[in-house]
Amino acid sequence: MDAVGSIKKLNNQNYSTWATYMESYLQGQGMWSLIGESETQEPVVDNNAIEKWKMRAGKAMFAIKVTMED
Template structure:
């Protein structure tokens, strides 16, 4: 939610959702295409720098902000088994003082 708000505030959300498409490479729209590429780079930077290290591998080879967003959306959807396993592992590693979470409970 915070990342979405940030992208909207930076006028990058349309790039991420795919509503703002890449323009054809023609002499008439060279400047608009250059601006689109800059926005695309900014969106990719914002997305990649906000991802925790363990998820970077999922989007390392992806070159489109929309593909990065869709990948993250799929990873963090509530029905995602991989995400559930990741959260279970995180919970298992938690401690309360010197006690593991299972010992604490």
């Protein structure tokens, strides 16, 4: 998560740049599929898969939240 700290925080003037960096970061961390692709919903397979999904989703949410201005 160190690289996420180098992303300039989202404000009302830099969405396009922020979105590009955030997408690249999430792709590099294997979390992009959680945002708008195949894994947007919690799996119903088994408890282990659910816990792994929740962990990845939590990391993605954290990365997004800490790169937004208050």
